[in-house]
Amino acid sequence: MKTSRTPPIRERSRPGSASAPHATRRGFILVIILVAVAMIGLGAFTFAELMLAENKAVRLHGDEVRLRNAAASAEAWIVDALERTPDERMHRGGLVDNEELFRAIAVGDSESKDDLLAFSVVSPTRSTTGGVLRFGLENESAKLNLVALLELDRRSPGVARQALLRLPRMTPAIADALLDWLDDDSSRREYGAEVDDYRDAAHGRSPRNGIPPCIEELMFVRGSSPELWYGVDADRNYIPDFPPEAEGPQIDGWRRGSEDLPWSSLLTLVGAERNATPEGEPRLFLNDPDLAKVHSKLLAALGRSVADFVVAYRQYGRISASAGNSVTDWRVDTSIPPRHNIEGVLDLVDAFVEVPLGANERGTLRSPLTTDPQSLRETLPRFLDFATTDARSAIPGRININEAPRDVLRALPSIGDALADQIAARQSAEPAESGADSPRRYATWLLVEGLMDLKQLKTLWPFITCGGDVYRGQIVAFMPSSAMDYRVEVAIDAASRPARRLTWKDLRPLGTGFAPDQIGFAESDTTRRERRGIHWRATHGTTTRM
Numbered sequence: 001m002k003t004s005r006t007p008p009i010r011e012r013s014r015p016g017s018a019s020a021p022h023a024t025r026r027g028f029i030l031v032i033i034l035v036a037v038a039m040i041g042l043g044a045f046t047f048a049e050l051m052l053a054e055n056k057a058v059r060l061h062g063d064e065v066r067l068r069n070a071a072a073s074a075e076a077w078i079v080d081a082l083e084r085t086p087d088e089r090m091h092r093g094g095l096v097d098n099e100e101l102f103r104a105i106a107v108g109d110s111e112s113k114d115d116l117l118a119f120s121v122v123s124p125t126r127s128t129t130g131g132v133l134r135f136g137l138e139n140e141s142a143k144l145n146l147v148a149l150l151e152l153d154r155r156s157p158g159v160a161r162q163a164l165l166r167l168p169r170m171t172p173a174i175a176d177a178l179l180d181w182l183d184d185d186s187s188r189r190e191y192g193a194e195v196d197d198y199r200d201a202a203h204g205r206s207p208r209n210g211i212p213p214c215i216e217e218l219m220f221v222r223g224s225s226p227e228l229w230y231g232v233d234a235d236r237n238y239i240p241d242f243p244p245e246a247e248g249p250q251i252d253g254w255r256r257g258s259e260d261l262p263w264s265s266l267l268t269l270v271g272a273e274r275n276a277t278p279e280g281e282p283r284l285f286l287n288d289p290d291l292a293k294v295h296s297k298l299l300a301a302l303g304r305s306v307a308d309f310v311v312a313y314r315q316y317g318r319i320s321a322s323a324g325n326s327v328t329d330w331r332v333d334t335s336i337p338p339r340h341n342i343e344g345v346l347d348l349v350d351a352f353v354e355v356p357l358g359a360n361e362r363g364t365l366r367s368p369l370t371t372d373p374q375s376l377r378e379t380l381p382r383f384l385d386f387a388t389t390d391a392r393s394a395i396p397g398r399i400n401i402n403e404a405p406r407d408v409l410r411a412l413p414s415i416g417d418a419l420a421d422q423i424a425a426r427q428s429a430e431p432a433e434s435g436a437d438s439p440r441r442y443a444t445w446l447l448v449e450g451l452m453d454l455k456q457l458k459t460l461w462p463f464i465t466c467g468g469d470v471y472r473g474q475i476v477a478f479m480p481s482s483a484m485d486y487r488v489e490v491a492i493d494a495a496s497r498p499a500r501r502l503t504w505k506d507l508r509p510l511g512t513g514f515a516p517d518q519i520g521f522a523e524s525d526t527t528r529r530e531r532r533g534i535h536w537r538a539t540h541g542t543t544t545r546m
Contacts, residue, residue, distance in 0.1 A: 063479060066117055067486035070107045070477035074119040075490055075501065077105065078137065082471060082494035085280050086441070095137045095471060096123075096403070102135040102473075104520055119477040120519040124238035124265060133238065133518055140491070141400040141468025143268035144408050147211055148397025148463075150182050152413075159413065161189075166411040167267075168260040174223040181207040181221050193222040214503050215269055231262040236474070236489070237513035266408055270502055272396040272495040273467040275388055283388040286310060287341045292334040301386050305368040306379075307332075310387075312353045312365050314338035319352050319364070327363035330355050342389050346458045349380065376448045377439065384442050394495035398465040402427060402440055414459050422451055441466055469495040474507070476519045487513055 081095060093101055102121040123138040144163065153160035164175040176192035186209060188194045195206045205220040212218065219229050232240045275283055284297050291311050298307035311332045317340040342348065351367040369380055399408060401423055409420035426449070439445060443464045446452050452460075470493045478485040487510075491502040507513065 063482055063484050064486070067477040067479065067484065070117050070119050071475050071486045071488050073107050074105070074121060074475040074477060075492070075504075077119075078121065078471070078473060078475075078490065078492055079494070079499045081137075082469065082492055083497070083499055086278055086467075087437075090438075096139065097134050097136045099135040102137075107477075116480055117477070118480070118520070119475055121473045121475055122238070122514075122519060123473050133514075137471035137473040139400055139403050139468040140268045140271040140470040140472055141273060141398060141465060142403035142405070142408065143266055143271060144399065144411050145268055145271045145397040146178075146182060147269055148271075150179065151397070153179065163411040163413070167263065167407055169228055169263075171223065174221065174228075177222045178218060178224070181209070181218065182211060184209055197222060211269060214505070215264060215267065216505075218267075227262075229263045233262070235511040235513045236507055261405060261407065266405065270470050270491060270493065271398070271468060272394045272470050272493065273398065273465055274469050274495045274497075275390055275393055275395050278385055282393065284386055285391050286345075286387050286389050287314070287338075287391070289338060291315070291336075291338055295332060295334050298387070302383060303368075306383065309351075309353065309365055309367050309369075310342075310348065312355050313342060313348065313351065313367075314340055316340070316353050316355055318347065319354050321352060325357070325361075325363040327355065327357065327365055330357070330363065330365055344458065344461055345384060345387065345389055346454065346461055348383075349454060371447065371454055373448065376444055380444055381442055384444070394469070395465075396495075398463055400466055400468045401443055401446075401464050402466050403468075412460065412463055414456065419451065426451075469493070470502070476514055478516065478520060480516070480520060485512060485514075 081089065081092070081101065084092070089095055092098070095101075104118050104120055107117040107119065120135060121137065122133045123136055125134050144167070149160045149163055160179055161172065161175045164170050164178065165172065173191040173193075176189035177197075180189055180192035180194055186194050186207075188197075193207070198206050201220070201222070203220050205217075207221075208217070215229070218224060219226050230236065234241055274280075277283055284294065284301075286294065288294050291314060294314075295307045295311050298310055308330065311334060312330070315332075315336050315338055348367050349369045350371055351369075353365045353367075354362050355365050357363045369375060369383060399412060401409065406420050406424040409415055409423055410417060412420075415423075423446075439448070443457065443461070443466055445466075447454065447457055470491065472489065472491040474487065474489045476485055476487050487507040489503070489505040489507055493500050493502050
């Protein structure tokens with residue numbers, strides 16, 4: 001009988017025994033899998049974060065491009081406003097202070113406020129402490145033109161320094177150094193500075209000895225500084241950066257409550273005006289050698305008495321006073337060549353010309369342009385609308401007495417403090433801008449209102465105007481749904497046709513500058529603008545008016 005054997009029972013492996021590595025390997029693999037999953041998850045999260053950041057960057061770049069295009073549209077909007085006639089400008093509310101035309105202008109025709117794109121155009125007020133924005137443009141003819149001043153100084157040395165010294169905070173040393181920077185020679189003025197005086201200057205610049213492309217370059221003139229040119233306004237938002245009252249009443253020499261304006265509001269390099277009729281056509285050049293043309297055009301526009309007298313003046317010249325018989329029915333012979341030019345339009349006012357009446361007889365012809373009140377208010381402005389003694393298509397450098405601040409008026413030759421105060425006091429009585437029928441569209445209003453006589457006005461006439469076609473403004477393009485904006489300062493020369501850009505300065509490095517509620521619009525404004533039906537299409541550069 002066989003005896004069965006019971007197979008031996010295998011002992012179960014215990015942890016730490018020789019068979020445990022199989023389980024350890026399985027656990028290690030699980031850990032590796034978990035780590036791999038975690039790394040993949042972390043990588044996916046990092047990729048997602050990167051994509052989100054990239055998406056945000058793309059969106060921000062897209063917003064920046066849109067804002068840049070909106071700023072370009074704003075420039076085109078300004079050009080469109082400037083190329084209109086004076087009457088059209090006034091009909092639209094003017095250029096200087098016009099919230100309806102220059103605040104929160106929508107670009108495109110988006111119905112969604114989240115996708116809305118708009119721009120505002122702002123300029124400084126004439127106060128260093130007001131802190132109130134003005135929606136509109138700044139007339140460069142309301143400032144003292146340094147280029148014209150330099151030309152005047154060549155004819156009358158010393159005049160430019162005296163004019164500059166009438167400005168606040170100006171010194172003889174800065175005035176002469178400023179003129180040395182601009183003039184085309186290397187001769188040092190009495191208190192001036194030339195190349196040798198700038199060798200140790202921290203900015204490393206030397207005098208240009210020419211006209212710079214922008215006014216900011218003049219901050220490098222010896223003795224000059226950004227504070228003198230822009231006041232305590234580091235971000236160029238026209239609001240002084242005064243410290244709280246507890247920290248002191250002044251900063252960098254600018255005292256709170258001061259009426260002084262920074263030099264950027266008083267000086268310019270680019271002021272000019274079109275030499276054109278109110279309709280935009282070139283004025284008649286009175287010194288044209290073709291007397292028949294001059295006579296026929298004056299006859300059609302202003303009548304026979306004016307046409308005859310101008311031709312007689314060109315042929316026979318002016319006499320100091322009436323002599324001989326006074327004539328009124330003299331007929332001109334335009335075949336006689338001109339021997340005299342008219343130096344200035346005001347030379348025709350209260351003038352007399354001795355004309356031939358026969359073989360041995362002469363008579364005196366009196367100008368129909370007189371200092372009689374009715375002539376000053378009606379006839380003379382109509383004549384100035386139509387005719388000129390300046391053959392240039394644009395006249396640079398003259399100062400707009402209707403808009404110039406008191407400090408600029410004081411810098412004009414032959415104007416003292418008292419007269420400057422009188423003119424400045426009358427500026428608020430009438431709109432600063434002038435339409436075709438405005439009683440102050442020419443500086444002859446100084447005669448009408450008795451502020452000066454004809455002799456004084458003749459002296460000042462080459463330096464003053466009531467117009468201007470070069471304007472500066474700060475464009476702020478913005479999106480109500482975004483904290484980003486695009487801020488530039490532009491200067492547009494509309495004295496030439498077509499109008500052209502003079503400067504485009506990116507102000508974004510200086511900071512945002514304006515709070516949204518300062519330059520943006522509320523819901524009611526959006527509704528109002530939709531009702532006006534004005535949209536500016538950046539893609540086509542056209543204005544649609546309903």
